[in-house]
Amino acid sequence: MSDPLVSRPANRDQASDRFFSAYDQLIHDTINYHHVPAVSVAVIDGDSTWLKAYGMAQVADELVQAEKVNTETLFNAGSMTKVFISAAISLLVDDDSFPEVQWSTPVSQLLRDDFVLSDSHATQVVTIEDILSHRSGLADQDDAFMGVHAKKPDTLKSVTRKLRYLPLAVPPRTKFLYCNAMYAVATYLIETLTNMPIRDFLRQRIWTPLGMKNTYFGLDDVIEHQLLNKVAKGYGWDNDKSSCFEVDHPRQPEAAGAGEMITTTGDYALFLRCMLQRTGPISAAGHEELVKPRMITDQDPNPFWSHQLYSMGLEIENYHGEQVIGHTGSTTGFACQMVFLPRKNWGFVIMGNTHVDVMGKTKIRWTLIDDLLEVPASKRFDWNAYAARLEKELEAATIEDLYPNLPDSRLPLTVPLTDYTGSYWHAGYEELTVDLESGRLEVDASDRCWRFKLLLEHISGQYFVAKKVDIDTREEDLLKAEFRIDSSGSVGQLGIAFVADSKDEIIWFDKIDS
Template structure:
């Protein structure tokens, strides 16, 4: 067995990453059309790491030092930085897990109603139980044409509908981690990424971890390129790297598997740069996520970590997804075992990581082949269901229609114009004369979407979206839409069912009248 040491002084060797495992990696990458993956295993005092496939087409090989966007695995670091403030009762006595956010940043923070605004705490924000759902399509939207700042994004949250009472339901929400980052930056006067570096990365010797894209590009290690695979031409298409400023606290990390093993090992061994008491708080379950195979009982969400039980072993885990990148970090503290994996597509990367990570876990636990869970089958079913729902969206979303269907009240060009919602900002609808269809784009949002309106009946439409490089690249997202017309025959509003947890309710955007 060949053993060597990387530049970061982490042992790199075959171990469980043997030829048999390499064959599984190659098969799984091919199945899910992922160019490459970097993967590391922490097993007691040993670390094993390898790169497989391609980091950048046509031929830059993947390695354990290759850098990736780490996505939502960032959330555990945000919670950890918050823990350092909670610990510091001399300098920040006002910062406790149960402190209402409004007491710390005042009118910068607001939700749909006064009760939620004044009662939501730091703990609520970091455990996804604020009552605010994802509202990801509002994320980073702007009416000015410029990139929205974090503060502007937080201010717009007061206009986003809540879909649960506070502390009654788990609802994943990236925006709440922006709020956490804003709290930290407001109280300390420092950027969240700088604090992550000073308080966590530097003490753990994580020298290849960054919170700024340019810094990562200037580093000694190569940054992987992200791709999406197109069935239409059977080829990969490169996706532009994202800036990280709008992802502060929620997904603002670029790193590699070697650095992440240091974080994993410190968490397992309780040797983090903050106290064991704080680590216990970070890992304590707060929100019930629900049950799913192959886990025992309900999964729970702690503070920046998901936790549950797999074959009798408690785990702590988080996935991550950015435009054309996926991440997986899973820890089994009782057996001192962890897996870190980064890959360079969106959506399908996470499927590959899941298959490979749990194969390694099953090998470690000695799970018989006949008792192992079929991750590929599960994820292929997700894709099949999503593709079916997209291709049959009209009949699914509008099961009862008149026959024949009703024409739109007005000529389609009459529906064009700019529409505005204070949370979702501007949507400009235009008419394509060559195809006789309505279109719009959300190119200024953090996750851009491009809309095609398909008429259903009367004032009802479906919107079929095209998204480049993110999860919706696997199949189109489809939203029901409806227009409202004034008594004078002019269109006054468009309603779009962007947020699934709102049920039949839509986000209503008012038409901006021409001056």
């Protein structure tokens, strides 16, 4: 009896079915346990590529019928876009028409008026390879950027110009700090130098030469090609209802390059084969640079692993003596992973249509690698136990975590709650408006790149906790929040702990009306 959850095209690849038969049960069990509606998987093994898809690209409800996923289904690749931006810059480094573009070129020399950081020394020294290796000193501050729902959405240029108002967390090249904004800068750099939209440059210079005919940049590109029906629906998971819910496909052109690529596992496998065999359109020198480690990440090594290193859109580590190179991607409604082992001429891509699952895909990925390397059971990592431990460690912070030294007798508000309402301004984060709704202070930030709301709860004195609720994913987190009273007794500033990876985590907004 055929499995209704497995894609069965009429001209199915019998060899792929034979390869995946050993993993069908693992994949089914894993995606069911982790609430993943669908995954598409590609495995490169020498000269062969195996493809198979499992589950539903669209889940049935009272309005729509279920639709099975297949190997031609399109998924959002999230941060697995980043290595394509680095590869694109490698083409400019090799191009005699752009002699000024080298990995060690300071970005400010190429984007003189636009690329200015909050520290003048950092502005002068941060290079192309720094921004691609997450070692610029700027922590992730995606909440500063205005999305497509804003009255005036940010662009690649305006995101780049905003960086001068955002505090650096550390000096350049001293700490690995993942930063999506720097890939927006890199994309803006490519578009500025070539006078081409990034999707056209990638399509002409990388995708078409590799035969990647099912790859697009952003949802608008998909719509223009009239292929929206080929894109998997993205989903979240409601624990209370024990059911998935559909989310809107993310559209984040202001952060293009950090993500936005939409593709199939088969197309992405063509790129991995290029990386494995070091073929064109990337030069030999370009291949060498793309996998050269540039920074130690902050990830603690698991047993049998080395410390993880980072290049330019690629994570590099050793596992049981074998070099493993890859990256993950996650965005609203989608999560994916890719990895390749150069010495084994082997690669793996998995894409799914929910953002809530990371460990499930990780377990599938490393099970296949363990089998490839013939790792004995006693030396295989227990991903189930690790997932349970990680889930507990990643639980949202509590009020006590944020404010461990609260007084036994908490201080009352200094001024009436209505005095805290109004608009607040920060040059980098722009305007936040505090409203009073049902006796509680709230901020509607649905105009941001990642849409959210802040629900403020008074703790003591001028200190609050802001519950940050993602409007699309429904995920919640707690942040420190604080108001400052000026010398006249009026509310003068609002501070929100938007920068998690910095000792100066609080961003201060000035009150601009009453």
